[in-house]
Amino acid sequence: MSETTILNKKDMVTAKSSVSVLFAGDSGDGMQLTGTQFANTVAVYGSDLNTFPNFPSEIRPPAGTISGVSGFQLQFGTAGVYTPGAKFDVMIAMNAAALKANLKNLHHGGIIIADTDGFDARNLTLSGYGEANNPLEDGTLKDYTVFSIPVISLTRKALADTGLSTKFIDRCKNMFVLGVLYWLYSLPIETTIETLQTKFRNKQDIADANIKAVQAGYNFGDETEMFSQHGRFSVAPADKKPGVYRRVTGNEASAIGLAAAAKKAGLELFLGSYPITPASEILQTLAGMKKFGVKTFQAEDEIAGVLTSIGAAYAGALAATNTSGPGLALKSEGLGLAVILEIPLVIINVMRGGPSTGLPTKPEQSDLLMAMYGRHGDAPMPVIAAKSPVDCFYAAYEAAKIAVEYMTPVLCLTDGYLALSSEPMLVPSPDALASITPVFSPARKADDPAYLPYKRDERGVRQWAIPGTPGLEHRIGGLEKHHETGNVSHDPENHALMTKMRAEKVARVAEIVPDLTIDNGPEKGDLLVLGWGSTYGAIKKAVEQALDGGCSVAHAHLRYINPFPKNLREIMGNYKKVLIPENNCGQLLSLIRDKFLCEPVGFSKVQGLPFNEMEIEAKITDILKEL
Amino acid sequence: MTDTLAQLTAKDFTSHQEPKWCPGCGDFAVLQQLKNAMADLGLKTEEVVVVSGIGCSSRLPYYIATYGVHGIHGRAMAMASGIKTARPELSVWVGTGDGDALSIGGNHYIHTVRRNLDLNVILFNNEIYGLTKGQYSPTSKVGLRTVTSPNGVVDHPINTVALTLGAGGTFVARVMDRDGKFMRDIFKRAAEHKGTSVVEIYQNCPIFNDGAFDAFSSKERKADTTIYLEQGKPLVFGLDNRKGIRLDGFTPVMVNLDDASVSQDDLWVHDEKDFIKANILSRFFDDPDTMQNALPRPFGIFYVEDRITYEDALTAQIDSAQERGEGTFEELLTGSSTWTIS
Numbered sequence: 001m002s003e004t005t006i007l008n009k010k011d012m013v014t015a016k017s018s019v020s021v022l023f024a025g026d027s028g029d030g031m032q033l034t035g036t037q038f039a040n041t042v043a044v045y046g047s048d049l050n051t052f053p054n055f056p057s058e059i060r061p062p063a064g065t066i067s068g069v070s071g072f073q074l075q076f077g078t079a080g081v082y083t084p085g086a087k088f089d090v091m092i093a094m095n096a097a098a099l100k101a102n103l104k105n106l107h108h109g110g111i112i113i114a115d116t117d118g119f120d121a122r123n124l125t126l127s128g129y130g131e132a133n134n135p136l137e138d139g140t141l142k143d144y145t146v147f148s149i150p151v152i153s154l155t156r157k158a159l160a161d162t163g164l165s166t167k168f169i170d171r172c173k174n175m176f177v178l179g180v181l182y183w184l185y186s187l188p189i190e191t192t193i194e195t196l197q198t199k200f201r202n203k204q205d206i207a208d209a210n211i212k213a214v215q216a217g218y219n220f221g222d223e224t225e226m227f228s229q230h231g232r233f234s235v236a237p238a239d240k241k242p243g244v245y246r247r248v249t250g251n252e253a254s255a256i257g258l259a260a261a262a263k264k265a266g267l268e269l270f271l272g273s274y275p276i277t278p279a280s281e282i283l284q285t286l287a288g289m290k291k292f293g294v295k296t297f298q299a300e301d302e303i304a305g306v307l308t309s310i311g312a313a314y315a316g317a318l319a320a321t322n323t324s325g326p327g328l329a330l331k332s333e334g335l336g337l338a339v340i341l342e343i344p345l346v347i348i349n350v351m352r353g354g355p356s357t358g359l360p361t362k363p364e365q366s367d368l369l370m371a372m373y374g375r376h377g378d379a380p381m382p383v384i385a386a387k388s389p390v391d392c393f394y395a396a397y398e399a400a401k402i403a404v405e406y407m408t409p410v411l412c413l414t415d416g417y418l419a420l421s422s423e424p425m426l427v428p429s430p431d432a433l434a435s436i437t438p439v440f441s442p443a444r445k446a447d448d449p450a451y452l453p454y455k456r457d458e459r460g461v462r463q464w465a466i467p468g469t470p471g472l473e474h475r476i477g478g479l480e481k482h483h484e485t486g487n488v489s490h491d492p493e494n495h496a497l498m499t500k501m502r503a504e505k506v507a508r509v510a511e512i513v514p515d516l517t518i519d520n521g522p523e524k525g526d527l528l529v530l531g532w533g534s535t536y537g538a539i540k541k542a543v544e545q546a547l548d549g550g551c552s553v554a555h556a557h558l559r560y561i562n563p564f565p566k567n568l569r570e571i572m573g574n575y576k577k578v579l580i581p582e583n584n585c586g587q588l589l590s591l592i593r594d595k596f597l598c599e600p601v602g603f604s605k606v607q608g609l610p611f612n613e614m615e616i617e618a619k620i621t622d623i624l625k626e627l
Numbered sequence: 628m629t630d631t632l633a634q635l636t637a638k639d640f641t642s643h644q645e646p647k648w649c650p651g652c653g654d655f656a657v658l659q660q661l662k663n664a665m666a667d668l669g670l671k672t673e674e675v676v677v678v679s680g681i682g683c684s685s686r687l688p689y690y691i692a693t694y695g696v697h698g699i700h701g702r703a704m705a706m707a708s709g710i711k712t713a714r715p716e717l718s719v720w721v722g723t724g725d726g727d728a729l730s731i732g733g734n735h736y737i738h739t740v741r742r743n744l745d746l747n748v749i750l751f752n753n754e755i756y757g758l759t760k761g762q763y764s765p766t767s768k769v770g771l772r773t774v775t776s777p778n779g780v781v782d783h784p785i786n787t788v789a790l791t792l793g794a795g796g797t798f799v800a801r802v803m804d805r806d807g808k809f810m811r812d813i814f815k816r817a818a819e820h821k822g823t824s825v826v827e828i829y830q831n832c833p834i835f836n837d838g839a840f841d842a843f844s845s846k847e848r849k850a851d852t853t854i855y856l857e858q859g860k861p862l863v864f865g866l867d868n869r870k871g872i873r874l875d876g877f878t879p880v881m882v883n884l885d886d887a888s889v890s891q892d893d894l895w896v897h898d899e900k901d902f903i904k905a906n907i908l909s910r911f912f913d914d915p916d917t918m919q920n921a922l923p924r925p926f927g928i929f930y931v932e933d934r935i936t937y938e939d940a941l942t943a944q945i946d947s948a949q950e951r952g953e954g955t956f957e958e959l960l961t962g963s964s965t966w967t968i969s
Contacts, residue, residue, distance in 0.1 A: 044966040290948035300738035304705035311709025430956040467694040470673045477697025
């Protein structure tokens, strides 16, 4: 059927497997809220989903300018949604600056929904386009599909009879746009209506106005001739596992993971923490979980964050601290103490661009070597990494399990990308979560033999001897201690023995580390893409596409970096080459080379941005060409 | 090891480790009085945790037969805060020094004091770094010659009591290492106070700063250079307590009771609940070695305030959040907003 035979395609619906949308506007425009509403709608609709906010590090930068642009990106689809999307298919531009800042990331031929009221002379000037150069009118956007809608004017018209002030009515413009988008993607508006009713249950006029704006936007889509050349789109729900779902960001998931681990272990959770971007939401989330008995302690600095946690761990709590790079540096002396005390402690490090203050709001994976080695003395500890927002839950949970069951601090790495991204999480049942079994030393009587706090079991693990237990009174500290009594010892042989035993204990965690599996692709072949952390989504998508293109390529993703899975060497040996993409200058690459004396190919991206699948796919193609 | 019910003695609080302080060190006396106080308080060895940082005095936990953690430099207050927050029922003591608490750990010190956790802080002030062999400390007097100040210290010293009051301390006291019984009583008062109790001890280091406090402890001089604070009693000092302090507005004035124009009734009566007067007292910080008519240095309890402790306030919030029962594991995992895919 050729296009000319149907003049009005308005009733035609084109199916899409996935769509990436960017909501962009001024940081005061409520883009995060609007994007979140859309995300909730597609989640309830049953789509696969991944979201990522992109906002300026300033709280209220100058309105109308490029630096004031706030964005919320999301991808939803039937399958294969592992990232918020490398580029977007649709961009909502609430003003000229939003368009200018983001146009480069819009797919060629993509859709722009522009609020023409945000392209007046003032906005054009502030955006840098210049008063006389309206991109909506001067042909700049000829390669895109542009829907110019006077959103403010239409919202004012729709809400004229509410009696609300213009200032307030103008704030409902996002809901109008949301309505248009629901119409365009054949999505229900009910989820948003229910949310608004709940959110403003004590302010009925505000709820009504917002709901009216959503409906007006939806009806506008229905009635306008604007879309007649293009029709609507639909994205079928994903084939998701049945069950109850919630949407979580990586930081929320980390917090819930810690709290869940405490419940499972029958311990009280204590988080000692100091606010730092992009890790603060972990502290914030847990501070709001007093109902579950969680104790949070906002310390005076990063050092006190880790030291209060060490104190709480010594006293018998499941203790954790969270931070980002600069804070991890400050905590490193404390972590040495946790190593030598041999007490359980979880450190969640949400990585950001460094060194120093670096790029506080941008993700990077450049703390891996600090996590591995950034301590004085020989002070090994397990290091694990989360690969997706939901996986932050499981990574934090596993970190707690290892910490408690091996009496060791455990470093859990996430990053700013995972921390703020969200996706649907299938709510697990408590029974389905792995057991966490602390081993406390029991009370002793006066005539029992002397207590030996550093006596170890067959795995090299000592018991947890907590204050309040009669008969276990003992004194320990940062000084080297006798391998059984825990008393201060400067004996050379004893120090050598203790150094070895601490290292062996951590190495023995490998016994419970599951074998590395191939996530996708052949068990043997030309190229293995070996990733860790938040590169998971981009690598998965890239490898999927390369496999579709007939390449001999596979993807494996490391959760455990210290110790590595036992079969890592064997897996790498099944491929002619190994490619390691990382958002750093080759830190896992160094670890792998060091441990296995092999020559994988590194692929670095250090722009404060995550990889996108196109970059990785191109690298895969390049390497395979040379083979 | 504790028998139930039986009241323990100082001996029960003595660990098997031999103190490794230098002969003549003031720390021995403090250790003994601490153990005496713990026994007097009827504490059980298993319910006590002694936490310390780094320095000579921070070896304290090893010598007391309770639970003990010897942490890292400056961080004893933070560690103790974690212990107390996690387990409010424990009796938590901090042993720290002038370097540990006021220099490297200064930040933790002020914040712990303002939070008012129920901790007993024993601050050994010898005005020197002993363990690292004789460098000056933040409480060293101006002009003190040490290995790192061969021409004399130029830093102005910290006034611990004034700092502690400034940080919002709710129990602030000062004692001399030689005043055994007095120290023991103040340790007991400190332990009974619910909140962060700071007891600064002037402690002589015979090796690197011998005689630092002689002006306040020598038999010949102490009567004129010190004043012992007693609740509800006038501020008197000097030979046969014939000198006193009168307040002229906010200005303390030394008076002689032998002077016919001065009566006992004119004197400042110590009230440990009076914050303003405690602050004035804290500024009795003259150096009698370099100053004529120096105000006497006060010893005893400067200030006591009843204020809710950090851990009680936190517990109250948790209790309130759990008014309708503690959240279940399922609720924790499910959260408040979900949808179902069937």
